[in-house]
Amino acid sequence: MALMHSTKSDLGSKAHPFSLKGADGKTYSLDSFKDKKALLIVFMCNHCPYVIAVHGRLSRYARDYAAKGVAVIGINSNDPNYKDADSFENMIKTSKEWNLPFPYVMDETQKVARDYDAVCTPDPYLYENTSNGFVLRYRGRLDDNWKDESQIKEQTLKNVTDQLLSGQAINPDQIPSMGCSIKWKELTPKK
Numbered sequence: 001m002a003l004m005h006s007t008k009s010d011l012g013s014k015a016h017p018f019s020l021k022g023a024d025g026k027t028y029s030l031d032s033f034k035d036k037k038a039l040l041i042v043f044m045c046n047h048c049p050y051v052i053a054v055h056g057r058l059s060r061y062a063r064d065y066a067a068k069g070v071a072v073i074g075i076n077s078n079d080p081n082y083k084d085a086d087s088f089e090n091m092i093k094t095s096k097e098w099n100l101p102f103p104y105v106m107d108e109t110q111k112v113a114r115d116y117d118a119v120c121t122p123d124p125y126l127y128e129n130t131s132n133g134f135v136l137r138y139r140g141r142l143d144d145n146w147k148d149e150s151q152i153k154e155q156t157l158k159n160v161t162d163q164l165l166s167g168q169a170i171n172p173d174q175i176p177s178m179g180c181s182i183k184w185k186e187l188t189p190k191k
Helices: 049-066 088-097 111-116 156-166
Strands: 003-005 019-021 027-029 038-043 070-076 104-106 123-130 133-139 178-181
Touching: 019 104, 038 049, 038 111, 038 156, 049 070, 049 156, 049 178, 088 104, 123 156, 133 156
Parallel strands: 038 070, 070 104
Antiparallel strands: 003 178, 019 027, 038 123, 123 133
């Protein structure tokens, strides 16, 4: 497990298009969320301890903000040949076990992760739905304590989402997320 930190993205950049199959059997694209005020895209996987530690927080966020017009989608870009736990079949199981209230999709070719310059799991991107499409307003950590939810002092993603929904300025100094590296196909050891 290689610890990685998300990189900086250009705030104001547009979301890259995608069309990915979900663990629920449906296919999702940016158009699936065109009636939402905002979209949180989270690169995640099934086996990473950082994702395992925060999946409950992501689910609560999705439930809490759904009524406010914010959608969430989880994207698994990991090579399942590296870790079978990240296979599509295991995504279906994980989605049910974790009772995810948002679509969880597979980026089988890893093109979407490359388009977004995703680095780690979890790697969250918050987009505002504007007249010019989905525009990046935040990329960074969920909160200030991935490991121990009882020790959280700052709920960074929630604060930014509240600022976005109320039309306030969002702090451009964003703290990176941290987690396991994305398992790229060309880096997977041959079996």
